[in-house]
Amino acid sequence: MAVQTKATIASFGGKLLKLTHNASTTNCEMGFNLYLPSQANQQKVPLLIYLGGLTCTGDNGAQKGFFQHKASEKGIAVLYPDTSPRGLDIQGESDSYDFGTGAGFYIDATKSPWDKGYKMYSYITSELPETVFDNFQQIDSERVSIFGHSMGGHGALTLFLKNPGKYKSVSAYAPIANPSKCPWGEKAFSGYLNDKSEWADHDATELVKKWKGGPLDILIDVGTADNFYHEKQLLPEKFQQAAAENGQGGGVRIRFQEGYDHSYFTMATFADDHVGHAARYLFSS
């Protein structure tokens, strides 16, 4: 569970740590970033996990998301994991931007050879947070929230819905909200999973239909100029509709942001809202 510190960077009164560790779930060394706000010097702070989108590493959100702005004010640690294993030398691993390297989809692969290390579900829900809690005692393992962008929005929604009570809150930017029904998700699920019967268990729209964990309060931002929204890769309306069918329609708040696209400029603009959403749950008694 040892971590190596590659860099310590001052940011908004706290510290951004660039870290690596040898992960057994993913079968390789994994890099990640951890932001510790100044409050962590005096007291236990809660943790907000940010899951990145296709092609990203833990650096993109840390550099361009501006989540540290509000997290530093509220006293929240932010964890920026990578989006896949790296360098497993699986044939075809780096052939496309939307499968393999940089595209782990936050699921545990069941199909060979991907099952060798593409276990991002286990990595994000278990191994990485346990490593963080072990090494950073100032982080409160009982107060964890999650959010993400695009593929990471899919990850945040599904991890939240599959683990009632594990995360205090969830929000997403432009999530792939119904992956069984869009090209990105179909490619990933058919590539990583042995059987189509496994898909529903990793699809937020299917999961929310079966949610029994109490009233939902999910914040989702989607830009009206997001080309992937128009290409029907995201399908947030399907998620909304499925929640409504389960009597949770009011628990899914989708904000269509006029003129905003799929980029980090959108995330930075609404960063305070998403971190603030998490803060309301991380600091409620």
Next chain:
Amino acid sequence: MAVQTKATIASFGGKLLKLTHNASTTNCEMGFNLYLPSQANQQKVPLLIYLGGLTCTGDNGAQKGFFQHKASEKGIAVLYPDTSPRGLDIQGESDSYDFGTGAGFYIDATKSPWDKGYKMYSYITSELPETVFDNFQQIDSERVSIFGHSMGGHGALTLFLKNPGKYKSVSAYAPIANPSKCPWGEKAFSGYLNDKSEWADHDATELVKKWKGGPLDILIDVGTADNFYHEKQLLPEKFQQAAAENGQGGGVRIRFQEGYDHSYFTMATFADDHVGHAARYLFSS
């Protein structure tokens, strides 16, 4: 004076425009970014020019500086120029990170072959702003401030000091404040300028000794973990001392920021302070 719009990106309620134009001073097509806050839809807004450091383009500050956060609140347009001409095919132009491409140093070269297009002083003080004012009538040409980072901090200080009254305010992050006396500046000035007698006219520490333009109020942030500060590339104390010799010591406010480095994480952290500093002058009557 025509500009081409390559992209329009929503950011903090306004628009970030990615633009190009054929510049006569630099003898090539130049790219730049311009942030228009939402207030520009209703009224004239002032302009804040951000000058980037070595190796940067107009993208770095726009993506990682977080300047739009406060600029959108105050109603300030932000101009992000490039840091040199590109593609002039001068021998050796791309051989090093600190000379030639990405390293124009905001001076007009007098030495051949660099005098062919390395005219960043004229470009930034005249051609680019005139192009912007021509094409964006909602920007008020009478209210302009300037700031920058590292090489761009040198640029901001020297352009301000050489043109009393042209800019309403100036501030800098980690400026190369005495380039005649540091390796970066010596390399650039000896490369671009024919004679050492020309150096003082582009050195903020020399210029501030001769300043006659009224009380100064210059904000400078330097991180105590900035390796270039420790390597004596920046020399902010020399600038402070020179200002004091001219009776302006109180007009140079250097904040040594504990633990901060030379990166954009430092800029983002103090972005609100620098944009706020400009706002006080841009909106004073």
